[in-house]
Amino acid sequence: MENELSKVKVNNELDFCSIMDPDKKTVLEKAFMKARVSYFLRWEKPGFFARVFAGEKSSVVFCINSAQLETAEEVVKSLGDDFEKSIKMIKTKSNNRTGF
Numbered sequence: 001m002e003n004e005l006s007k008v009k010v011n012n013e014l015d016f017c018s019i020m021d022p023d024k025k026t027v028l029e030k031a032f033m034k035a036r037v038s039y040f041l042r043w044e045k046p047g048f049f050a051r052v053f054a055g056e057k058s059s060v061v062f063c064i065n066s067a068q069l070e071t072a073e074e075v076v077k078s079l080g081d082d083f084e085k086s087i088k089m090i091k092t093k094s095n096n097r098t099g100f
Helices: 022-035 048-053 066-078 081-085
Strands: 013-019 039-044 059-065 088-093
Touching: 013 022, 013 039, 013 066, 022 039, 022 059, 022 066, 022 081, 059 066, 066 081, 066 088
Parallel strands: none
Antiparallel strands: 013 059, 013 088, 039 059
């Protein structure tokens, strides 16, 4: 017998921010773990021309649960203005496809 909730798909992930600096990524990961913010990382590589001609590096997008948005914002603010200025805030609904 199938449960009624098994047919419900929940998509509550947000692309929270994008970081290019690996040291800042580590700092934010540790801060999220300490504050118990659930997250996952999505690596984004720039296209060929962006890498070759513009010198762009790959970035990491932190995706969080939308219910933890306020906590995640507080964590970033607690790291200071310099840290906040060095990352790109996104805060949009994630368009990850899981294959379900």
